[in-house]
Amino acid sequence: MLWLSHTHAASASLAAVRLDHWLADGPCLCVAQHSSLSIVSLTSVHGAPGDTAVYPPLSCVLRMPLNARILTIQAVPAVAGSDAHRTDRIAVLTDHPVPRLLVLRPATAAEVAQQENKSSPWSRIITEVALDLAEASRPPAELGLGLAIEKAVATSPSLASVWTVSHVYRGQLQVMPLSQAGAAQDKRVSDVGAAFLVRLPHPVLIGMTFLERQGDAPTSVLALLSLSSKPSKIPGFGEQCLPVLSFHRLDGASQQLESVPWGAPRRAPVHTDPSSSSETGSASTGRASGPGKRGKRQPSAVGRRLDAKERNAREQEWADDPLTRAHVPLPHDDALGAHLLCGVPAAAGGGVIVFCEHCVLYVPPPGTSTQRGAKTDANVTTKAKQHGSENTQRQKRRRLHPEDDELEQDSVSVDDTMPQLLRIGVKKPMCVVASTVVHDYAPRDQANASPCVPIVFATSDGRLYVLVLYGDASGKNECWSPRGLRIACIGSSSTAAGPNGLTYIGEGFVHVSSALSDSVLLYAPALVDGEVDALAAPQSSPVTTGAATEASQLFIVRRWTNIGPVVDFVVDRGDSDKSDVSGIYERTITCSGAGPQCSLRVVRSGVSADEIGALSLPECLQVFAVDKWTEDASASSTALIILCYASHTQILAPAADGFQDVSDTFAGVGLNLGTRALHVKPVRGWQDSSFQDYGFVYVAAEKVYAVSRSSGGDLRVHTWAPPGQEPRSEILCCDVNSVGKVLVGLQSGHLASLAFSSDGARDERMAEFPTALATASLLPGADEYAVVGTWEPHGLMLVRSQDLTPIAGGEDALVALDAPITSVLATTFDPQSNDVHVIAGLDSGDIVVFRVEKGTSAPALHKVKSMNLGHQPVSLTRFPTGGLSAVPEGAGVLALGVKSLVVYMVGGQLCFSELRYSHVRSATPLQVTLQPEQSTEPVLALVVQDQVIFTLLHSLQQLDIRTVPLGASQPTAIQRLPSAHVLAVNTWQAHAHERGEEVFGHVRLFSDQSLQELHSYQLQRNERPNCMTSVTVGDEDLLVVGTGFNDPKRLETTSGRILGFRVQSEKDAVGVKSLSPVFATDVPGNVYASTSIGGRLVAAVDAQVIVYAVQRDKETGELSISVCSRWGCSFIASCLANSVKDRNVLVVGDAMRSLTVLSVDHDTGEITELARDLDPYWTTAVETYDDKAQQYLGSDIAMNVFVSKRIPIVASNAIDAPAKDSWSRVMRRDACFHYGDMINKFERVDLLEPLSVAPDASQIRFCTAAGSLGALTKLPQSLSEMLDCVQTAMTRVMPSCGNIPVEE
Helix, strand or coil: CEEEEEEECCCCEEEEEEEEEEECCEEEEEEEECCEEEEEECCCEECCCCCCCEECCCCEEEEEECCCCEEEEEEECCCCCCHHHCCCEEEEEECCCCCEEEEEEECCHHHHHHCCCCCCHHHHEEEEEEEECCCCCCCECCCCCEEEECCCCCCCCCCCEEEEEEECECCEEEEEEEECCCCCHHHCCCCHHHCEEEECCCCEEEEEEECCCCCCCCCCCEEEEEECCCCCCCECCECCCCEEEEEEEEECCCCEEEECCCCCCCCCCCCCCCCCCCCCCCCCCCCCCCCCCCCCCCCCCCCCCCCHHHHHHHHHHHHHCHHHHCEECCCHHHHCCCCEEEECCHHHCCCEEEECCCEEEEECCCCCCCCHHHHHCHHHHHHHHHHHHHHHHHHHHCCCCCCCHHHHHCCCCCCCCCCCCEEEECCCCCCEEEEEECCCCCCCCCCCCCCEEEEEEEECCCEEEEEEEECCHHHCCCCCCCCEEEEEEEEECCCCCCCCCEEEEECCEEEECCCCCCEEEEECCHHHHCHHHHHCCCCCCCEEECCCEECCCCEEEEEECCCCCEEEEEEECCCCCCHHHHHHHCEEEEEECCCCCEEEEEEEEEEEEEEEEEEECCCCCEEEEEECCCCCHHHCCEEEEEEECCCCEEEEEEECCEEEECHHHHHCCCCCCCCCCCEEEEEEEECCEEEEEEEEEEECCCCEEEEEECCCCCEEEEEECCCCCCCCCCEEEEEECCCCEEEEEECCCEEEEEEEECCEEEEEEEEECCCCEEEEEECCCCCCEEEEEECCCCEEEEEECCCCCECCCHHHHCEECCCCEEEEEEECCCCCCCCEEEEEEECCCEEEEEEEEECCCCEEEEEEEEEECCCCCCEEEEEECCCCECCCCCEEEEEECCEEEEEEEECCEEEEEEEEEECEEEEEEECCCCCCCCCCCCEEEEEECCEEEEEEEEEEEEEEEEEEEEECEEEEEEEEECCCCEEEEEEEECCCCCCCCCCEEEEEEEECCCCCEEEEEEEEECEEEEEEEEEEECCEEEEEEEEEECCCCCCCCCCEEEEEEEEEECCCCCCCEEEEEEEEEEECCCEEEEEEECCEEEEEECCEEEEEEEEECCCCCCEEEEEEEEEECCCCEEEEEECCCCCCEEEEEECCCCEEEEEECCCCCCEEEEEECCCCCCEEEEEEEECCCCEEEEEECCCEEEEEEEEECCCCCCCCCCCHHHEEEEEEEEEEEECCCCEEEEEEEECCCCCCCCCCCEEEEEEECCCCEEEEEECCHHHHHHHHHHHHHHHHHCCCHHHCCCCC
16 A cells, blocks of 8 residues: 655645634634635734634644645635624635535634544534535636636625536536525525536636626626637637626526627628639538639538528628627737726726737726717727728638638728727737736825726736726726726736735735745835826727836845645755665755746745845854843843954944944954954843843953943943963863853863953862863753863763862763864753753864763663764854744754754654754854734854844754745756766746747856856757756766656657766866766657666667667767667657666656557667556656566656556466566556656655664655645555554544545
């Protein structure tokens, strides 16, 4: 049995809606992700009933998982009614194979109290509607899948119900009346039995929207944008496959879609056929006949050709049909690119916005006066005539067949009395993916400004625009009608996921839901400051062509990470061979994103942190912080930041505009800043007094300084100097506790203990050791003991604070270490416990953790764990863990080396988490409150390279995701080369064609540690890199890239290349590496996948699997490849995978015929087909599941995961009984389930810690289009049965929304 688990859940966002009455004390945002709903607070709010927590703004209040893939969501706002029942609702539309319509609302406190399982997220959610939309006889819709809910609910409390329309099947709509939310609770559940199906006027629907109800209209108007199914020349009704706009009303009594007339009655066009003397049509055989004409070949599917009389009769019949009058005669050239609708508020005249490829159109609602435009502007009708005439001439020149001369004489009249459309053109083609209405816009000068409504819309290239509809100033205090349009670009952001991907929250804030990059909350000042008024200048005619202009900027308020779509990934476990270390350092590097914001993402389980600022400070070695002392520790703040350099020390104080250098102030009172400080420790006070402001102990090589500052600003400095003469009296190590007790180790081997009072140093003690001391640390909570480290021999020992003598005598006093010690830190992780741990950092890059065991006689050091952080000395820093989620308040330790590690304790167990930064020189905690309403989370100042980075910690036990931006260069494949310590990435500028630029692919080289780009190799023009792998030739690892040439003039790729690269280091620069090409081979097709097997290269080129031998010329040393063998699959070899245990087995995924198992001969490279699965599925990823049982794993384009097995010839109950030659060529499906997401890659990895019940078990990692990272683990039968019972019991105890079975 395969057990599926996720290391990272799907993070793609699809839609979002604002809910004002979902939470009791504030608005919230409901965000729909792949298969879950998240309630995000917009203010500081309490949770749902039964949840007593207080949530700060923009935090997730509730996450609701579904056992289905979400298509979209819509809000059903509450209406004016009983305040006790005034709640918003959410309508959720789920995807195939069993689509459903769900209507959810929050549970009341009484309903939550009645729930048996209050811990379930669904205990606070009530499912009002769970409508099954499955229609086995209908094909699923390919375009326009969505949901529309009748608008104007909030202003129509008298209505008993509103219409909910969903589209999931081709040619029909599912309609359901949804009861209003103002009624009593027992009467609010909608009648699912009243739902009915209506037939669409055209089978293919592009989009739909309800127009807001105007006045006392009995029902709202539904606008449909469809692909015409009528071969008509009536404007707006045809031609076939042309996008057409129509208006309709829903009739619940007849359960029909009624046509709503728009404009004047239509006139049928007249077709003439002067070349034909007969009035009857004849069946066409594909050849034109007649005297003096030679027959020409025509497609055999041309069908019956109608003569002019028959076509005129058909056109007249369509013209008399009320359905035809419901269509809007859009300009032909504009209608060709129509793709999205947006309803206009009723106060602005209603109607609908039609977004086209080259323009934006405003269509007034049905019932608009046909002479309105002509009365307003005398030029409107004239220009409309000219525009229509031009379109008519263009239509005349368009022919269905070259020889149809009669079509040139067809005439299409445009009625001059039709309601006028408003049009604004754009210079470059655009694809609008989402739009939202700004409902609270107020002009800056409301007294004199014309009324206007801004509409924010997003395009596929990530740009955001504002479309402004403006009217006459006379109609500003009442319902008005648009008189003009303007467009302004306000910036760029993530690409919106779909029609509901943009959500205007209010006060200038716009939420962008993205499935291709991060979802963001944006602030647009132009929507608040009234700056769009400048765009609403009257124009001479509504039919104009304008250019989008830059209006303002966008500011990112919050970013929600989305790593989808993930097309490829690698698992990196670092350089360590130890399993306990590699588990901590394991990370997954993904090729993420599409569109204008692509990236590499580094996903690992560790410390979740965000950078909140940085200072450029070259040559800074250490950083320390001094906090102000207060009775309430949570109210303290950082007063000083001390920066240590090689030859001096600098002191900074926070100021209103950054930081202020106050070094001269402290130097003036005797503090020596001309040398580097060894240690700085803030203290609460001296042993006989407390501070009124702050104090700290500053330790330099020659002296110890005790500095205090009163509330009046007076500074006092006390000093202590070691006795003796230089250099034997130089201070080498020290430690300070919170009350000013100081432990100092001298070069002479002496250990000194002293404590400062308000009058100076006192209680001075000193003891001599036979060797120089390397480190020293005071034990917290145990003032009678301390720990010191020695150089020779390398070790640690415990000493008594009273006389500074070792606790145990002789050799027993020293705990030996394997390398010189560079730092030591004694700490109590849990303040509720008396357990003390000692952590030693070694010169070799190791850390060793000891526990102080307090026996009956004397304490001793007991080794607990050791780990490696690289090959550089390790330093240690203590920081508070208060405010971190899932970690008790206490102390944590930062271990800094090549890698950074956090050591902390949870539930009495030591835990280790990696911090994303490497080569950190120093770190210190800061007391910073970023937002008063938020709990204080730790802030660290880290010295990394040439800057000090300020980092906010969120959690120590969470996935941490680092982003390496790639811009518009989409990563298509990634490969790790451990021998060269680099990552190779293929990138492709997918949207360069849209910008009119030349398109180039690149092979880019990154450091596997810092992810810094080292080199970029540019491919030929229009050459797309698709895949990459590594091949070992002798002792050298080569990078191999497969490409395909994407010619814009061709529909498919017909040629490509296989390129080989060597990673070479630059002689004059350390750490600088580049790609050097070593061979290139042209192939007759697209290289879809590649891998290596038995030292050979295997490439999937269109329908062929080709095995290449990589050869080196003995004389020149040059490399080349030659074909060993070829094998052809059914359609396209889409993916490849080689077996880990059986080195000769190759699994091939076919785009039409599932998968095939091949064998590659080790000596000759010949391909032999072993077995083939003939199920008709487009396979997207394959991997070996079980070599012994001959089972193979695959995923297909229908989002299924399956296991295919070769049938054994000799039946046996034992798995390993059949020999290799006893397996049949026939395969069968052993298992299959619908996963609900597109899996793009499988990769087998070994378990870090083998399962006790399955020592040989391994994992298969995978990535998906929605941003999921998961693992499939094979479990034994007994464990599988137990987990299956647990899963079944959980589904019964914790039912999901709508009781959707988990099996679906």
